[in-house]
Amino acid sequence: MSNLFHKSMYARKDVPSYWEETVQPRSDLGKPLEGDAACDVAIIGGGYTGLSAAMNLAKDSNMKVAVLESGPMGWGASGRNGGFNCLPATKMSTKQMIKKYGEDETKKFWARQLDGVAYTAELEASEGIDYDRQGDGNLEVAHRPQEFDGLHDYAATLKKFGIDSKVMTKQEFAEVGYDSEEQFGALHMKAGFALNPLKFALGLAQAAEKYGATLYPYSHVDNWTKEGATHVLRTAKGALRAKKVLIATNGFYQDGLQKTMDKRILPVISNIITTRPLTDDELAAHNWQVEEPICNTRNLLFYFRKLKDNRLMLGARGDWTGRPDDAERMKQWMAERVYEVFPHWRGVEISHYWRGFVCMSMKLAPSMGYDRDDPSIYYSYGYHANGVNTAPWAGKMMAEIIAGKTTADEAIPVVMRGHTPRFPFASLRVWYLRAAAAWYKWNDD
Numbered sequence: 001m002s003n004l005f006h007k008s009m010y011a012r013k014d015v016p017s018y019w020e021e022t023v024q025p026r027s028d029l030g031k032p033l034e035g036d037a038a039c040d041v042a043i044i045g046g047g048y049t050g051l052s053a054a055m056n057l058a059k060d061s062n063m064k065v066a067v068l069e070s071g072p073m074g075w076g077a078s079g080r081n082g083g084f085n086c087l088p089a090t091k092m093s094t095k096q097m098i099k100k101y102g103e104d105e106t107k108k109f110w111a112r113q114l115d116g117v118a119y120t121a122e123l124e125a126s127e128g129i130d131y132d133r134q135g136d137g138n139l140e141v142a143h144r145p146q147e148f149d150g151l152h153d154y155a156a157t158l159k160k161f162g163i164d165s166k167v168m169t170k171q172e173f174a175e176v177g178y179d180s181e182e183q184f185g186a187l188h189m190k191a192g193f194a195l196n197p198l199k200f201a202l203g204l205a206q207a208a209e210k211y212g213a214t215l216y217p218y219s220h221v222d223n224w225t226k227e228g229a230t231h232v233l234r235t236a237k238g239a240l241r242a243k244k245v246l247i248a249t250n251g252f253y254q255d256g257l258q259k260t261m262d263k264r265i266l267p268v269i270s271n272i273i274t275t276r277p278l279t280d281d282e283l284a285a286h287n288w289q290v291e292e293p294i295c296n297t298r299n300l301l302f303y304f305r306k307l308k309d310n311r312l313m314l315g316a317r318g319d320w321t322g323r324p325d326d327a328e329r330m331k332q333w334m335a336e337r338v339y340e341v342f343p344h345w346r347g348v349e350i351s352h353y354w355r356g357f358v359c360m361s362m363k364l365a366p367s368m369g370y371d372r373d374d375p376s377i378y379y380s381y382g383y384h385a386n387g388v389n390t391a392p393w394a395g396k397m398m399a400e401i402i403a404g405k406t407t408a409d410e411a412i413p414v415v416m417r418g419h420t421p422r423f424p425f426a427s428l429r430v431w432y433l434r435a436a437a438a439w440y441k442w443n444d445d
Helices: 048-060 094-101 103-126 145-160 170-176 197-210 280-285 324-341 387-402 426-444
Strands: 035-044 065-068 138-141 165-168 186-189 214-216 223-227 230-234 238-247 265-275 294-296 302-306 312-317 350-361 367-370 377-381
Touching: 035 048, 035 230, 048 065, 048 197, 048 238, 048 377, 048 387, 065 238, 094 103, 103 197, 103 387, 145 165, 145 186, 165 170, 197 214, 197 387, 238 387, 265 324, 265 426, 312 324, 324 350, 367 387, 377 387
Parallel strands: 035 065, 035 238, 065 214, 138 294, 238 377
Antiparallel strands: 138 186, 165 186, 223 230, 230 238, 265 312, 265 350, 294 302, 302 312, 367 377
């Protein structure tokens, strides 16, 4: 299987994230696959999509389900993202979506996005998952004065699709939110919240196991063949046979495993740092009062939030190689951005740095469905950095489709239905990304 980035990005080991310090050891969640095993449905990927699908299939459909994960459960983006339960999972504007799919399908897409927010919230209570919920809604902050008018336009769009929102001027938000060198007004949308992403992923894993799903951590699929109607997924120490397979690898998919997925995704590295816990005086210096997750209006956005122990977490896109030395440069660059945007915090120590993949595609929206040439192969991917909202809901929908309780045409809006087109000259995907990043950076500054 091929890698678009340095091999270290795919190393199947624990990630040195802040989230890892908040959870108990995961050794009780399954065991690596050894020898031969069989199931009705094999799921490749132990993140939100795969674990939600496994939980729902095992709970409601009386099917034998197994999940294969390359590292520990929640090892991929699900366990290392910023914990933003927000929307929408697309890089299309609403105008673009309406032009391509029509207003009715655009409304269905937004409705399902709200369903995703609600389903992530529901799982906290229904499955008893303590994921450190914070805030009420999401914030988008203008990073320069000329971006403020766009917040009013976005608020009008949100209202059209049933989402309450409020626009605040720089002065208004400075009184109730925070003040900084890149705060020129804000939009509060009454949808979503922040959470601990790894606690959420592991809670889904525990629920899936409770209902009877089998979890195979550290079981990377090296080879996939088919013997008659049976799929055979081979790992380093075993083989899993299944009647149906759901591909739930998102940005960590590596070309060469299954032709239906090859050349369709563009992994993008997202980097996160956290500071040490900030003191009350340090928080007061920028009048920080909000618990909600925040994105700014940059194309190459910054996303940030205050964690429960008063650390600042900041994430940013960047690093187009994945090499370890570039990671160190990215860490230093991000620290300097914190000090520029929040000058009263200059010199505050950076406690953690980690990174992973978000999944982009030519479609600019999620892709859900089944392979037209082999209807026993299913997939769900391409959440465009909004998987906390979309992926658990997508896993639930895919479980219902796999179990025959509904169809893809009934359950999935056209915007999200079916594969994304393959990238032309797919070996150049990272160069496309670099070109786009250079253009975005020029427009952001």
